[in-house]
Amino acid sequence: MSIGRKRLILKARWFSLLLLSAGLALWAAGCGSSATENQEKTLRIGYQKFGTLSILKARGTLEKRLEPRGVRVEWIHFPAGPQLLEAMNVGSIDIGHTGNTPPIFAQAAKTPLLYIASGVPKPENEAIVVPADSPIRSVKDLRGKKVALNKGSNVHYLLLQALDKEGLKYEDIQPVYLPPADARAAFAKKSIDAWVIWDPYYASAERDLGARTITDARGYTTNREFILASETFVQEREEIILIFLEELKKTTDWFNEHPEETSRLLSKQIGMDVKTVEKAITRSKYGLVPMNNAIVEEQQQIADTFFEAGLIPENIRVKQAVWFGEKSSKERKEK
Structure with missing residues (x-):
């Protein structure tokens, strides 16, 4: 079978899987969604069992920051990054976090997402x-x-x-x-x-x-955590994005200095033994940094690897899905 025919078959299978995932996510969204006017006053965050957003949720500081603006925070749990970004694809969440690979698959599936920040390496x-x-x-x-x-x-x-x-x-x-x-x-x-x-x-x-x-993962990959948002939400609610990132940065700095207290908080939230959580948290330091060209290049290398392995249907350009701050938003609006 020719390489071209193989890629056509891969694209067809990918599209079928995407339709199935989207259908399931739409059903879930339809069951739990609010009216549009209520969604405009709600920040819907997809989070996983572990990571910076889990700790932000446990601390409750974002809710206090957004309450004066009349914005409610809704937290939605996902077992892993791919499922989280499927929900973003159909508009069920506004912001979420994953490792380095899920955004590659999601961008290849035409999910309207933007990288808005990166974690530091944690191999x-x-x-x-x-x-x-x-x-x-x-x-x-x-x-x-x-x-x-x-x-x-x-x-x-x-x-x-x-x-x-x-x-x-x-x-x-x-x-x-x-x-x-x-x-x-x-x-x-x-x-x-x-x-x-x-x-x-x-x-x-x-x-x-x-x-x-x-x-x-040492010697193989940086294993960064990425913070992602739907493109529409970034365009329409940039002030909320900036507040969210500010509170998240405070959280990463806080739990680096308070690992024991963080472990107790997170242990209660995720139902896992406190010593296990502490072991995971203290393997490496955490941090939040803006997206930059070097990080984008890391992601592009991952995308190229998956394309060459035939695991995504097209060779995506990661930079097309990156928000570099307020200047980035202005440039997008002018295009």
Whole structure:
């Protein structure tokens, strides 16, 4: 089969999956959405179990900041980044956070998103793990093995990079696409050979399941957290975006200085042992930085890798989906 025909088939499959995801998300949005006038006074934030937005939610400072403006904050939980950005694609949320890979898949699927800020590198917070008694000792030993991961998540890129460094192709392993909860169950039952996962699930697997790390992301990827917003929301409510980013920056600075208090707050919110949360939080420092050309280039490299592997249908340009601040918004309006 020719390369051109393969890409046509890939695009057709991608479009079918996109329609299905969009249909499900629209149904969910229809069940829980408010009238338009109420949405204009609500900031809908998609968050995951772990990350800067989870801690912002736990502290409650954003609500206090926006209350005088008559803006209510609605928090919507998602198991992982791909699902969160599907919701953004159909207008169910305004802002969210993911790792480095979900925005690549989402942009390729024409999701109207904008990167509005970046976290600092945290390669220690994701890894490839195996059971303690596994004969697997290195990435090279993954040949022919069942490896669980959340498709399109940050760990997807880690796996590609780790395999490539050892001279392996993606086809040399058996990828098993599972969300974190299902992957954990499969790992505990040893129905998979390895698991590529991020914190706090990574820390939980170490503490509760005795997981052994064969590599983390150091040397493979920066593993940044990205803050994303719908393009429409940025255009129409830029003042809210600026307030949100200011409060988020305060939060990242605060919990770097108060890891124990942060662990207690987050432990109650996500229902996870406080020592596990503390282990995840203290692996590395956190921070929030504006988008810049160097970070965009990092993302472009990831996009190029997935395109070359045939995992996204077109070679996207990441810079087209980046908000560089108020000046960026003015330039977009003039176009």
